[in-house]
Amino acid sequence: MTQSTEQPADRPVPTSADVARLAGVSRATVSYVLNNTSAVRISDPTRRKVREAAERLGYVPHAAARSLRAGHTRIVLLPTAHIPVGPLYSHFFNELQWALRRLDYTVVQYGSLGLDGDGAARAWAELRPVAVVSLGEIVLTPHGVEVLKRSGAKAVITVGPGRVEGAHALVMDQSGIGGRAVAHLIARGCRRIGVVMPGEPGLELFSGPRLAGARAAAEVEAGAGVRIVPLPLTYEEDSAAALAARWRTLGLDAVFAFSDEYAMLLMRALQDEGISIPAETAVIGSDDLLLGRLLRPRLSTVRIDMVTGQWLADLVDRAVRDPGADPKRYDLLDSRVVHRESS
Amino acid sequence: MTQSTEQPADRPVPTSADVARLAGVSRATVSYVLNNTSAVRISDPTRRKVREAAERLGYVPHAAARSLRAGHTRIVLLPTAHIPVGPLYSHFFNELQWALRRLDYTVVQYGSLGLDGDGAARAWAELRPVAVVSLGEIVLTPHGVEVLKRSGAKAVITVGPGRVEGAHALVMDQSGIGGRAVAHLIARGCRRIGVVMPGEPGLELFSGPRLAGARAAAEVEAGAGVRIVPLPLTYEEDSAAALAARWRTLGLDAVFAFSDEYAMLLMRALQDEGISIPAETAVIGSDDLLLGRLLRPRLSTVRIDMVTGQWLADLVDRAVRDPGADPKRYDLLDSRVVHRESS
DNA sequence: TTGAAAGCGATACCAG
DNA sequence: CTGGTATCGCTTTCAA
Numbered sequence: 001m002t003q004s005t006e007q008p009a010d011r012p013v014p015t016s017a018d019v020a021r022l023a024g025v026s027r028a029t030v031s032y033v034l035n036n037t038s039a040v041r042i043s044d045p046t047r048r049k050v051r052e053a054a055e056r057l058g059y060v061p062h063a064a065a066r067s068l069r070a071g072h073t074r075i076v077l078l079p080t081a082h083i084p085v086g087p088l089y090s091h092f093f094n095e096l097q098w099a100l101r102r103l104d105y106t107v108v109q110y111g112s113l114g115l116d117g118d119g120a121a122r123a124w125a126e127l128r129p130v131a132v133v134s135l136g137e138i139v140l141t142p143h144g145v146e147v148l149k150r151s152g153a154k155a156v157i158t159v160g161p162g163r164v165e166g167a168h169a170l171v172m173d174q175s176g177i178g179g180r181a182v183a184h185l186i187a188r189g190c191r192r193i194g195v196v197m198p199g200e201p202g203l204e205l206f207s208g209p210r211l212a213g214a215r216a217a218a219e220v221e222a223g224a225g226v227r228i229v230p231l232p233l234t235y236e237e238d239s240a241a242a243l244a245a246r247w248r249t250l251g252l253d254a255v256f257a258f259s260d261e262y263a264m265l266l267m268r269a270l271q272d273e274g275i276s277i278p279a280e281t282a283v284i285g286s287d288d289l290l291l292g293r294l295l296r297p298r299l300s301t302v303r304i305d306m307v308t309g310q311w312l313a314d315l316v317d318r319a320v321r322d323p324g325a326d327p328k329r330y331d332l333l334d335s336r337v338v339h340r341e342s343s
Numbered sequence: 344m345t346q347s348t349e350q351p352a353d354r355p356v357p358t359s360a361d362v363a364r365l366a367g368v369s370r371a372t373v374s375y376v377l378n379n380t381s382a383v384r385i386s387d388p389t390r391r392k393v394r395e396a397a398e399r400l401g402y403v404p405h406a407a408a409r410s411l412r413a414g415h416t417r418i419v420l421l422p423t424a425h426i427p428v429g430p431l432y433s434h435f436f437n438e439l440q441w442a443l444r445r446l447d448y449t450v451v452q453y454g455s456l457g458l459d460g461d462g463a464a465r466a467w468a469e470l471r472p473v474a475v476v477s478l479g480e481i482v483l484t485p486h487g488v489e490v491l492k493r494s495g496a497k498a499v500i501t502v503g504p505g506r507v508e509g510a511h512a513l514v515m516d517q518s519g520i521g522g523r524a525v526a527h528l529i530a531r532g533c534r535r536i537g538v539v540m541p542g543e544p545g546l547e548l549f550s551g552p553r554l555a556g557a558r559a560a561a562e563v564e565a566g567a568g569v570r571i572v573p574l575p576l577t578y579e580e581d582s583a584a585a586l587a588a589r590w591r592t593l594g595l596d597a598v599f600a601f602s603d604e605y606a607m608l609l610m611r612a613l614q615d616e617g618i619s620i621p622a623e624t625a626v627i628g629s630d631d632l633l634l635g636r637l638l639r640p641r642l643s644t645v646r647i648d649m650v651t652g653q654w655l656a657d658l659v660d661r662a663v664r665d666p667g668a669d670p671k672r673y674d675l676l677d678s679r680v681v682h683r684e685s686s
Numbered sequence: 687t688t689g690a691a692a693g694c695g696a697t698a699c700c701a702g
Numbered sequence: 703c704t705g706g707t708a709t710c711g712c713t714t715t716c717a718a
Contacts, residue, residue, distance in 0.1 A: 027697090027706095043704095060490065070697080087430075097452060101453070101455075102454075102456065107454065109440060110450070126406040152356055374714080375713095385687070386688095408711035408712045409712055
């Protein structure tokens, strides 16, 4: 690989000055031609010369130099601590990246480990992003938001359970999911309701609020004497089998299984244990995956209607264009029960 | 929000010069202190003064300016055209990002739409990444690799079906998956074998080679007169039902269903049609998802052993440290059949 | 131990 | 229509 093509391998990267020299013009002219600057007219022969020189040298402009000069970037920072899990969330995430790219932003995914909110904010600010979309795992403080804004961020958007002073907020109401599931089960006559709590890390952000929502829903029907029982479960056959084995001692007549995937796991284990669904125990999942419709009995579920990634990208773009606007609060998702056969 | 905190909102971003002024020292000293430059000793009082000034101003260094000066970045570019679909691939991808971050690289995800190989390479080169890991959807040419290397990229790694001159290659042998599945079915006595071809975009990269591998495996047993039949299918109940409805006219005795998820979809449709599995039709999927073990009959599958994201991150790091090394070829994945009850 | 100044690469003003 | 030149923010010699 010492001389793979006609050029020495370690030749320094060509700059606009090199192009200018080769074309026999000034760097300014190079810049004008290559950027099609309309405020200035350059003769066609000159244009051609510059273009050819750039081509021959394999000239590529230096983004960092450009944004240093420009005083701003088109970077949208997406900090991620724990990874979005599950098809729903990961689809949303991908769509967001695409849409941002289409709007000509540069997406930088920044894994922030071992940094507290303010430390992370400082690290992010070093990149001078024009916008930051915090996907909820890192807790951004009002001070962190200040730091980012002062570093030039035109928009800071949090996606998560709460909202932060100074930032737009896409609130995701996980508790509503648990609440609706349990309200449905109560309406179907259930009184002792299990709530699956996944053991996998990174899901606490979802499971905690869902459990809280479940409890709240049970409170509403206080007169009925509903009991909520958290059920730790990891996404493994053994874990489900163990839970199923002691199922009858729990005396539950229903379970909200966190997601359709956990529901399938648990349902299989219960059925293997001879427990009939929904007669002996009702089951409801969430996410309305195709998967659930294929099970027998067909799985009841909480359908989650999420904002699209495109929508969020548009929100980012609007916020960038209108940095003065008051931070607003939006709902990331809405949910409703889809009743099938398992409940 | 006009004056949310004590500071005017549009005050210009503080620079190291501001810090120097406030601390009553020179910019050089500021740099020394803030970077803990060991080659130079600064008195403790000065250090303190500088630190305090930086703190008070909320100073955050400018990454672009720094790398402009340094002449290199720690950016690892991950171009993505179509998004990796499925739990296996997306887990790998996430792990990769984390591991790179831990090695102190800045991960930039660059969605490249409507760019051909060379155009994309030029666009990527603008960021002066120290490494590029091309996840296979964009076809990188040898010339594109040259452009990237000349722009300062110490390592270019492709992940995909083939390899490109000048770049390290992580070859993913999708055809082996189809081949092993079909060889297994043939060994079980099947002779007319369907191969599911997902209709979803972005999966051609997987389905094409798998089909080719299936055909090759059928050739090997030429004497047995095995026939391979591609079966278009989209991931929807209707599509599966339609396929199942005309199943008997196809006269197939086995099917390789692309993945466990498609397998589950198809298996359910076939069972609803009264077709017994594996007696009348054998089914095998791939990916060895937990899902498949929960089905009845338990789903046979092709287990895919992929390199970890951590491993790839380490490869990137090694390649960056030793840019002179000859491009090498690695295998991304290995596969083997896991026989259960559906075949 | 600290300061002055050069320069990284690109752009945009102001002369010519 | 084109060329000099100041500038963006930071690091790092070289002198003091």
